Amino acid sequence: MNYSIAFRTIVTKEILRFIRIWPQTLLPPAITTALYFLIFGKLIGDRIGTISGASYMDYIVPGIILMSVISHSYANVVSSFYSTKFQRNIEELLVAPIPNWVILGGYVSGGIIRGLLVGVVVALISLLFTDITVNNIAITLSIAALTATVFSLAGFINAILAESFDDISIIPNFVLTPLSYLGGVFYSVNMLPDFWQIISKGNPILYMINAFRYGLIGVTDVDIQMTFIITGGFILTLTLFSLYLLHKGIGIKN
Amino acid sequence: MNALSLRNLRKTYNNGFEALKGIDLDVEAGDFFALLGPNGAGKSTAIGIISSLVNESSGSVSIFGHDLRRERAKAKSCIGLVPQEVNFNQFDTVKSILLNQAGYYGTPRKLALQRTEYCLKQMDLWDKRDTVSRRLSGGMKRRVMIARALVHAPKLLILDEPTAGVDIEIRRSMWQMMQEVNQQGTTIILTTHYLEEAESLCRNIAIINHGKIVENSDMASLLARLHIEHFVLDLARPIAAAPVIEGCQIERVTDKTLNVAVPKEHSLNTLFSQLSAQNIEVTSLKNKTNRLEQLFMDLIDSNPTGSKATGDKS
Numbered sequence: 001m002n003y004s005i006a007f008r009t010i011v012t013k014e015i016l017r018f019i020r021i022w023p024q025t026l027l028p029p030a031i032t033t034a035l036y037f038l039i040f041g042k043l044i045g046d047r048i049g050t051i052s053g054a055s056y057m058d059y060i061v062p063g064i065i066l067m068s069v070i071s072h073s074y075a076n077v078v079s080s081f082y083s084t085k086f087q088r089n090i091e092e093l094l095v096a097p098i099p100n101w102v103i104l105g106g107y108v109s110g111g112i113i114r115g116l117l118v119g120v121v122v123a124l125i126s127l128l129f130t131d132i133t134v135n136n137i138a139i140t141l142s143i144a145a146l147t148a149t150v151f152s153l154a155g156f157i158n159a160i161l162a163e164s165f166d167d168i169s170i171i172p173n174f175v176l177t178p179l180s181y182l183g184g185v186f187y188s189v190n191m192l193p194d195f196w197q198i199i200s201k202g203n204p205i206l207y208m209i210n211a212f213r214y215g216l217i218g219v220t221d222v223d224i225q226m227t228f229i230i231t232g233g234f235i236l237t238l239t240l241f242s243l244y245l246l247h248k249g250i251g252i253k254n
Numbered sequence: 255m256n257a258l259s260l261r262n263l264r265k266t267y268n269n270g271f272e273a274l275k276g277i278d279l280d281v282e283a284g285d286f287f288a289l290l291g292p293n294g295a296g297k298s299t300a301i302g303i304i305s306s307l308v309n310e311s312s313g314s315v316s317i318f319g320h321d322l323r324r325e326r327a328k329a330k331s332c333i334g335l336v337p338q339e340v341n342f343n344q345f346d347t348v349k350s351i352l353l354n355q356a357g358y359y360g361t362p363r364k365l366a367l368q369r370t371e372y373c374l375k376q377m378d379l380w381d382k383r384d385t386v387s388r389r390l391s392g393g394m395k396r397r398v399m400i401a402r403a404l405v406h407a408p409k410l411l412i413l414d415e416p417t418a419g420v421d422i423e424i425r426r427s428m429w430q431m432m433q434e435v436n437q438q439g440t441t442i443i444l445t446t447h448y449l450e451e452a453e454s455l456c457r458n459i460a461i462i463n464h465g466k467i468v469e470n471s472d473m474a475s476l477l478a479r480l481h482i483e484h485f486v487l488d489l490a491r492p493i494a495a496a497p498v499i500e501g502c503q504i505e506r507v508t509d510k511t512l513n514v515a516v517p518k519e520h521s522l523n524t525l526f527s528q529l530s531a532q533n534i535e536v537t538s539l540k541n542k543t544n545r546l547e548q549l550f551m552d553l554i555d556s557n558p559t560g561s562k563a564t565g566d567k568s
Contacts, residue, residue, distance in 0.1 A: 001327045002360040009357025020345075088341035092402075095305045096358035097330035249309050 006098045007106050014110025018076055025076070025114065026121060029068045033122045036064050037129040040186065051188050052219040061126045062213035063185030066147060068122045070180060070205065071172065073115025073148040077107050077155035078168045085159065090252055100246035104156065104239070111152030112145065119144055132216055139224065140215030146231040147208045151176075153238035160242070160251040179205045189221045204230050255319065257283045257332075257410045257441035258304065263313035265299050265465075273299040275465035276313065281443060281458070283318070283409070286436045288456035288473070289445045292554055296465040297445045298338070301414050305335045318409055331359060334408030334440075336399045338415045344388035348379060348398055351387060352405045359406035366405070373401040377431065393424035400428070404435065411435060413444045417451060429455060453477070453546040461553055469553050476549060484542035487512045490535035499528045513542060 018025040037057065045056030052059070084090045093103055126132065134140055154171070162168045183205035189197055200206055201222075211227035214220035245251065258281040265274040273296045281287045291297045302308030304315055306322070315322040320329035342351045349370060356366035374380045377397040382390065387398060396416060403411060413432065417425040425448075432455060436442050446452055452459065452473075459476060461469040469476065492509035502525060503515040516525060522539075529536060 001331065002362075005360045005362065006358050009354055013354055084343075087343060088337075088339065089343045091307055091335075091337060091341050092355060092358060094307055095330065095333065095335050096355070097327035097360075098358055099327070253307060253309055 001097055003099065003102050006096070007102050007109075010093075010103065010106025011109045011113070014076070014080060014107065015113055017080060018110070018114045025072070026118065029072060029118045030121050030125055033064050033068060034125050034128070036060070037126060041129055051191075054217050054219050055130070057130045058132060058217050059188075059213070059219065060186055061123075061130060061132060062216040063183070063209045065119050065122045065126065065216075066144065066209050066212045067180045067183075067185055069115040069119040069144055069148050070151045070208075071176060072118040073111040074151040074155040074158075074172060074176060076114040077111035077152045078159045078162070078172075080110065081107050081156055081159035082162050082165070082168050085162075085252060086165075094252065100243055104153075104242050104246065107156055108149065108152040111155055112148040115148035115152065116144060119148075134216055135218035136215045138215075140212060143208060143212045143215055143227065143231070146228070146235065147212070150204075150208075150231055150234045150238065153235065153242055156242050157238060157245065160245045162251070179203050180209075182206075183209045184221060185209060204234065207231075255283045256280045256316070257285065257318055258443065259314075259316040260300070260304075261314045261316075263300065263303060263315065264311045265296075265303060265308065266311045273465055274303075274310075274313075277462065277465070277467050279460055279467060279470065281410075281441060283441050284436075284439060285441055285458055286432075286456045287441070287443045288452035288459040289443055289462065290449070290452060290459060290550060291445075291462035295462045297462055298414065300462065301335075301412055301443075301445065305333055305412060306330060331406070332409045334403035334406065334411045336396075336403045336411070336413045336416050338418065340395050340399065342387055342395075342398065342402065344386075346387055347384050348374065348387055348390070348401075349383040351398060352402055355402045356405045361406055369405050369407065373404045376404070376434075377401040378427075393420045396420055396424070396428065397431075400431065404440075408440065410441045410443070413442060413446075415446055416444070417446065417448060425451070449546040449550055459546075461550065463554055473546075477546065479549065481518055482515050483518070485514045485516060486540050486542050487514055487529075487536050488538040490537050493534060497529060497532045497534055499525065 037060075041057035041060055045060070048056040050056065050059075081090075084093075158168055158171050182200065183203050184200070189200045189206060189210075192200060207222050207227040207230050210220040210222040211224050214224055258279070260277055260279040262276045262278060263274050264272075264276050266272045277296070277300065279300075289297055289300070299308055303310045304317070304322075306326075315329075317329040317332045320332065322329045346354070352370040352373060353366050356369055361369065370383075371380065374383055377400055379394065379397055379401060382394060387395065390398065400413075400416065416432075417428055420428070429451065432442060432444070444452065444456060456473055458472050459469070460467050486507075489510045489512065493506065494509070496504045496506035496512060498504070501517055501520050505513040507513055514525070516522065526536060
């Protein structure tokens with residue numbers, strides 16, 4: 001049995017899905033982030049000055065790019081896999097001789113690709129407002145890919161456990177968005193009182209955004225190695241949990 | 255060789271409902287097999303387990319000799335499933351539904367394109383290949399599901415009420431398609447509530463009730479067990495009362511219609527002679543009920559709790 005064909009089929013299907021609905025998937029982040037750059041970066045940012053030696057516009061660009069990567073990699077998998085469940089075409093995959101890891105790999109790859117594609121779109125929009133020279137291309141790309149993987153896996157788990165469309169919007173609205181905003185997109189964690197600095201360092205998104213910022217402009221509030229350990233740990237844990245859910249058929253089988 | 259073997263298959267759902275109470279079943283390769291039962295009898299659970307949509311509680315499933323637990327990929331590769339409900343992505347085109355399905359089974363692209371064309375032409379859907387599937391009629395959607403199930407050339411095709419809700423013209427064309435597929439060597443397991451469908455298409459039959467197999471036989475033997483056949487007779491002239499004929503039960507429905515229950519040993523020639531002798535002329539005759547339907551109801555009624563389970567094939 002050639003599993004690479006099944007894997008490619010799922011990934012291609014996922015890519016075609018989000019490209020087919022590009023006004024819902026690729027256009028909104030371009031508009032939203034252009035407004036972020038205009039309002040926060042240009043109009044307000046010019047009055048704020050610099051943070052850690054970087055202009056405010058340069059400082060927020062990495063965070064806004066990664067925030068888009070996070071929300072879109074998550075949204076792609078959670079909406080696609082839940083729709084597959086809801087329309088019952090998950091049965092096509094369950095009846096077919098596809099191992100669970102191929103199903104997981106296919107959907108997560110689709111999420112990663114959309115997340116990174118949106119990241120590229122947002123990065124291109126940012127170039128309309130500022131010039132960014134990449135400080136460390138390897139760290140930039142690896143953190144973006146690892147972050148997209150973490151949130152694609154999280155979206156997959158959310159989709160498996162969701163029983164209604166409400167269930168797939170709770171985590172993005174009430175967990176991801178607050179954690180992203182409190183993850184140092186618009187400020188340095190060092191600007192917070194000690195107590196809130198400690199609390200903030202319990203937020204994994206803070207590490208991802210700062211490592212990505214380091215990759216792009218060479219500024220960070222956290223240890224880069226710690227970011228790789230955290231994202232690696234999340235990927236391992238979420239992968240094992242996803243495979244367990246698929247194996248047991250929780251949320252997808254009777 | 256058996257296309258399908260079930261051994262002591264049991265399923266108890268989380269709410270405690272015991273849907274399958276240890277069923278044994280063999281379906282020979284090449285067969286056209288009917289799996290019948292009333293709603294809630296356990297048919298869909300059994301099909302769900304065979305097609306990996308439901309986890310069994312215990313027991314084993316073997317498909318063309320491949321154990322579904324130990325040789326999962328090989329066993330699953332043999333199956334094509336046509337479910338009761340439309341379950342393809344309604345935003346995909348007909349062609350992409352089949353191509354994706356072929357891809358899930360590891361079919362190389364070139365072969366997948368050939369198989370897709372063949373199956374869509376077989377189901378008379380080739381001119382609809384680029385149509386978004388939600389725009390198809392109900393009958394076309396059913397045929398898309400059959401084409402999808404056939405695209406990886408399965409050895410065992412499971413049809414779970416494939417003609418439910420389609421008009422008689424489409425149903426008959428689907429019967430013809432199913433017979434062609436079976437004649438090409440594909441084993442077919444059919445569940446249906448149209449017993450006429452099972453009687454005309456299937457060679458062997460199992461009836462499931464309350465999670466147990468209550469009958470497992472070849473169709474001819476089963477139908478031969480009918481002792482009494484019921485007919486409706488249309489008469490040329492009105493009659494005032496039902497005639498009396500020894501051995502037959504006759505009921506006057508209208509002044510020109512009779513319901514007649516005829517024992518097997520009582521020939522129709524004799525019946526007509528006896529009616530002629532009473533100056534009653536019959537203009538037409540038809541079966542009051544489908545023969546299998548009559549047997550089915552007898553079996554279900556005699557097993558209200560599945561107490562007369564007989565798992566053996568006669």
